[in-house]
Amino acid sequence: MDEDLKKQKIQEWYQLYSDDIYRFVLMMIGDHDQAKDLTHDTYLKAYNSFEYFQGVTSDKNWLYRIARNVTIDYMRKKKPIRFMIESFSTFPSEENCPEKIMELGENEEQLYRCLKKLKRSYQDVIILRKIKELSIQETAEVLEWNETKVKNTLFRGLAALKQQMVKEGYNHETI
Template sequence: MDEELRQQRVHEWYQLYSDEIYRYILFMIGDHDQAKDLTQDTYLKAYHSYDQFLGITSDKNWLYRLARNVTIDYIRKRKPIRFMMESFGTYPSKDNTPEEVIEMGEKVEELYRCLKKLKRSYQEVIILRKIKELSISETTEILGWNEQKVKNTLLRALSALKQQMLKEGYQHETL
């Protein structure tokens, strides 16, 4: 593969997807600085693995899969993992009152505390499908699962999240 083309493609991918990849990794580990490092590691891996990218999946899905693998490797090496409220990706608008902003932050923090207590496969499917709002087909490609497994795991994961939130004393009308 032509070195210049490889550099150009990886640079284009970085411009297009680095913010999304960063947020995905941040959801998984909850540390801004480490998420930045792992995002860079993901793009380094994309550069070095470029010849393995066959175009069978979309560029974006391939990068998510690389990011997932890089993050899992990091998680295996480092514990404990924590989520930070600001990683949720839902930021208060300027129309919210200070009380609403505080309440929103508390709800997000509680959600992440509960999400973090679920097993990793549940965390991943919830993050990809419900937080990142990826399609089922995109999720199957990233996780390497079939469609039915994604659907079944998501149902179980949402149920487990609801149970965990109730166990933690979280009361909300949407549960």
């Protein structure tokens, strides 16, 4: 494909979806500056992989998928230090809750803190289904899972989240 057309498409996608991609990465990583960098990397990767975009998924979901992969790659590289910090942490860590989320309110902050304590697959499916409000089919496309797995993992993830909220001492009447 012509380079200029590719560039034009990236510009268009940036105007349309950069807010969503940034917020998605922010939810995954919890760090505003890093979320900005990874948003940048997502669009760059989309440009370089443009030939592989076949339109099977929507362009937005394709970008979500790239953003997730880019973020996971980043976390893997960062893992040794992160792992050590998380291993020694008994209480919810302030660092894990970005200022932007703390600004939203106490409930949002509590929910986010508990979400970040769950295993990766639970976090992924909850972010996409409950926060980004993607359909089961769209979530399956982004995560490259089948729909049954999305449903099962979401069910288990929400149960684990509620359990985590009880454990952290947050009051939640639906638990």
